[in-house]
Amino acid sequence: MRRRNLSRVMHAVAAQGTLSRASVASRIGLTRAAVSTLVDELIRAGLLEELGPERPGRVGRPGSALAVSAQGPAGIGADVGVDHLAVCAVDLRGDVRARAVRRVDNRGRAPQPVLADLASLVREVIRTAEQEGLRPAGLAVAVPGLVARDTRTVVRAPNLDWHDTDIGALLPTELPLSVDNEANFGALAELWLGATAPADFLHVSAEIGIGAALVVEGRLLRGSRGFAGELGHVPVWPEGPTCACGGRGCLEQYAGEEALLRAAGLASGADRMEALAERAHTGDMKARAALRDAGAALGIALTGAVNLLDPRAVVLGGALSRLAPWLLPSLEGELGRRTTGPGCEVVVSGVGSDGPLLGAAHAVVRAVLDDPVGVA
Amino acid sequence: MRRRNLSRVMHAVAAQGTLSRASVASRIGLTRAAVSTLVDELIRAGLLEELGPERPGRVGRPGSALAVSAQGPAGIGADVGVDHLAVCAVDLRGDVRARAVRRVDNRGRAPQPVLADLASLVREVIRTAEQEGLRPAGLAVAVPGLVARDTRTVVRAPNLDWHDTDIGALLPTELPLSVDNEANFGALAELWLGATAPADFLHVSAEIGIGAALVVEGRLLRGSRGFAGELGHVPVWPEGPTCACGGRGCLEQYAGEEALLRAAGLASGADRMEALAERAHTGDMKARAALRDAGAALGIALTGAVNLLDPRAVVLGGALSRLAPWLLPSLEGELGRRTTGPGCEVVVSGVGSDGPLLGAAHAVVRAVLDDPVGVA
Numbered sequence: 001m002r003r004r005n006l007s008r009v010m011h012a013v014a015a016q017g018t019l020s021r022a023s024v025a026s027r028i029g030l031t032r033a034a035v036s037t038l039v040d041e042l043i044r045a046g047l048l049e050e051l052g053p054e055r056p057g058r059v060g061r062p063g064s065a066l067a068v069s070a071q072g073p074a075g076i077g078a079d080v081g082v083d084h085l086a087v088c089a090v091d092l093r094g095d096v097r098a099r100a101v102r103r104v105d106n107r108g109r110a111p112q113p114v115l116a117d118l119a120s121l122v123r124e125v126i127r128t129a130e131q132e133g134l135r136p137a138g139l140a141v142a143v144p145g146l147v148a149r150d151t152r153t154v155v156r157a158p159n160l161d162w163h164d165t166d167i168g169a170l171l172p173t174e175l176p177l178s179v180d181n182e183a184n185f186g187a188l189a190e191l192w193l194g195a196t197a198p199a200d201f202l203h204v205s206a207e208i209g210i211g212a213a214l215v216v217e218g219r220l221l222r223g224s225r226g227f228a229g230e231l232g233h234v235p236v237w238p239e240g241p242t243c244a245c246g247g248r249g250c251l252e253q254y255a256g257e258e259a260l261l262r263a264a265g266l267a268s269g270a271d272r273m274e275a276l277a278e279r280a281h282t283g284d285m286k287a288r289a290a291l292r293d294a295g296a297a298l299g300i301a302l303t304g305a306v307n308l309l310d311p312r313a314v315v316l317g318g319a320l321s322r323l324a325p326w327l328l329p330s331l332e333g334e335l336g337r338r339t340t341g342p343g344c345e346v347v348v349s350g351v352g353s354d355g356p357l358l359g360a361a362h363a364v365v366r367a368v369l370d371d372p373v374g375v376a
Numbered sequence: 377m378r379r380r381n382l383s384r385v386m387h388a389v390a391a392q393g394t395l396s397r398a399s400v401a402s403r404i405g406l407t408r409a410a411v412s413t414l415v416d417e418l419i420r421a422g423l424l425e426e427l428g429p430e431r432p433g434r435v436g437r438p439g440s441a442l443a444v445s446a447q448g449p450a451g452i453g454a455d456v457g458v459d460h461l462a463v464c465a466v467d468l469r470g471d472v473r474a475r476a477v478r479r480v481d482n483r484g485r486a487p488q489p490v491l492a493d494l495a496s497l498v499r500e501v502i503r504t505a506e507q508e509g510l511r512p513a514g515l516a517v518a519v520p521g522l523v524a525r526d527t528r529t530v531v532r533a534p535n536l537d538w539h540d541t542d543i544g545a546l547l548p549t550e551l552p553l554s555v556d557n558e559a560n561f562g563a564l565a566e567l568w569l570g571a572t573a574p575a576d577f578l579h580v581s582a583e584i585g586i587g588a589a590l591v592v593e594g595r596l597l598r599g600s601r602g603f604a605g606e607l608g609h610v611p612v613w614p615e616g617p618t619c620a621c622g623g624r625g626c627l628e629q630y631a632g633e634e635a636l637l638r639a640a641g642l643a644s645g646a647d648r649m650e651a652l653a654e655r656a657h658t659g660d661m662k663a664r665a666a667l668r669d670a671g672a673a674l675g676i677a678l679t680g681a682v683n684l685l686d687p688r689a690v691v692l693g694g695a696l697s698r699l700a701p702w703l704l705p706s707l708e709g710e711l712g713r714r715t716t717g718p719g720c721e722v723v724v725s726g727v728g729s730d731g732p733l734l735g736a737a738h739a740v741v742r743a744v745l746d747d748p749v750g751v752a
Contacts, residue, residue: 198600216597221597221685222686223685223687224574224686224687224688225688228686229684229686230683230684231683231684233679233714233715234679234684235612235676235679236614237614238612238676246714247679247713248714300611300614303609303611303623304610304681304684305680308590308605308607308610308681308685309597309599309684310598310599310600310601310604310605310606311599311600312600312601337622337623338621338622338624339621339623
């Protein structure tokens with residue numbers, strides 16, 4: 001009960017930015033005395049800080065404004081991309097306090113060197129965070145593949161060509177470690193940080209592959225083994241090209257990065273999606289046709305998903321958010337023509353390509369807010 | 377709290393068939409005195425009955441065995457099919473006590489006469505149930521279409537050609553009325569009555585159309601507006617035949633009843649799926665080819681669903697359970713070849729075509745067990 005009340009105090013303050021003890025008490029329905037005891041404990045643990053007396057002119061005894069500590073625990077998020085590695089530190093207030101990115105083509109690289117590179121970025125970010133007075137509370141890693149979270153193992157990441165990769169064994173870290181699919185972290189970032197996301201939505205993101213995650217009543221639907229959301233392997237044209245997954249005509253064969261770049265006449269490589277967006281922006285017909293066709297394929301695959309799941313909205317995240325202007329007309333055209341029900345709004349994420357990275361770091365931060373004494 | 381404890385007593389006895397007061401007390405963790413008070417109230421309300429002293433030879437004072445009343449409230453379930461109307465009464469023990477079925481082609485019939493026919497079957501079943509000493513506690517109606525449950529309105533049932541049909545206004549009944557999609561009730565029947573259903577499964581059923589329902593951790597995933605599960609309108613061949621839903625190449629165009637009968641060279645009409653099963657059973661090549669092709673289309677659509685949802689199992693229910701022997705080889709072939717993850721078991725429902733009807737009646741029964749005082 002005390003644990004739960006400590007968490008309620010943390011969440012109340014975190015949600016508001018700053019709050020007096022009296023306001024915390026009225027928000028969570030405890031006496032001011034009880035709240036003061038909890039607050040004192042959280043201040044001693046370095047999770048809350050007192051900002052000094054509130055500005056004068058208010059009625060009653062001046063209260064001291066509380067804020068979530070900007071010097072306390074931090075969440076370390078990491079993103080293993082096919083063409084990049086990224087790490088960041090987010091404080092309890094939700095601010096990014098340190099960040100390191102390395103562009104690198106990870107396709108065909110063995111897990112060991114990739115994770116050694118990642119570990120060095122993690123050390124770099126932790127160093128910066130500690131210089132800022134932060135204490136890393138955990139490390140969460142986003143990977144583009146099917147993840148068994150309980151064993152922190154990447155069961156299968158076709159675009160990295162990793163199989164049964166035990167991240168816990170290969171990534172040297174003293175921090176509590178969690179691993180999840182990048183599309184899941186991207187959807188959580190949308191849920192936690194997105195300006196407009198409803199509590200029920202299908203989040204679609206793309207890097208090299210295409211992933212999706214369904215949020216129902218504010219909770220991620222993970223599937224029975226944690227493998228839900230493989231939108232990229234929904235068949236679009238059943239007799240289409242063979243896919244790395246073993247299937248044929250999967251969405252990735254039409255709207256994945258490789259297919260898109262090939263159709264647009266661009267070589268593959270790092271930052272090519274930026275180049276594609278640039279070409280489309282300048283009116284390149286081949287780039288625009290490639291994006292139009294990819295949008296149509298996305299629309300067909302999403303028709304199936306919307307008919308099955310009835311989400312309140314489809315949110316385009318990751319690289320898709322940058323490409324949305326040229327994907328949306330054909331995507332919405334197919335979806336509108338084909339869906340049975342009263343349709344489904346398609347919105348573009350404001351979180352963008354950083355979703356998986358931010359979602360991972362915020363997952364650690366939220367774990368601290370949910371159980372502050374576990375960390376304190 | 378008292379309400380909740382009354383429900384816990386009912387569920388404990390219902391789950392075991394018969395149970396002594398002492399066993400109820402130990403199962404739900406209340407004192408024997410508290411349980412006796414609750415039990416007495418439930419007996420007075422006609423929801424529990426005392427079967428007399430338990431057989432001798434047991435240690436201690438002989439207890440009286442309790443059972444859920446076979447004379448108490450009953451759930452009335454109704455199924456509006458495209459080619460039939462069916463109504464049944466199920467008692468609190470889960471036994472079907474009355475039943476009436478009328479074969480009738482409801483395609484193109486206006487809602488009014490269909491629901492008038494249904495009301496007469498409901499009256500017939502209620503009469504029989506009352507003669508058996510039962511008290512109907514509510515009526516639940518399964519319909520093959522999108523249902524807005526809060527307004528008890530069929531938003532759209534393409535195979536009946538109903539739109540915005542207010543069942544509450546058109547079905548004369550004094551009973552508390554609820555309305556839901558037949559695939560939802562079918563999946564709930566599988567969850568509640570099926571021998572082998574896990575807590576996470578995708579239930580696929582067919583009558584004229586093809587519906588599905590996803591059960592996650594023992595709960596039905598209804599979608600944001602209650603329209604989830606439209607597997608029949610997942611695109612299989614995007615440039616295929618135009619569908620009643622407005623889409624093209626939907627699963628129903630390949631595995632729906634009309635498509636199946638046409639491919640098998642059978643005229644449409646009531647009981648034609650039985651005729652198709654019979655032909656396949658006797659080795660008719662055209663019937664078998666039709667079912668093989670339908671199974672392949674189902675396998676392609678289910679590949680998308682399994683990749684998105686990662687259910688523990690796919691359960692074939694309704695008319696599909698009878699046709700499973702000829703659908704399964706091609707269905708499992710496509711699913712096995714195409715799915716990304718570690719695959720998904722396909723099982724055949726033991727509940728069969730009665731699923732929606734039984735699910736509807738049991739939904740009323742479970743509502744009584746969940747809130748016995750609301751009825752008593």
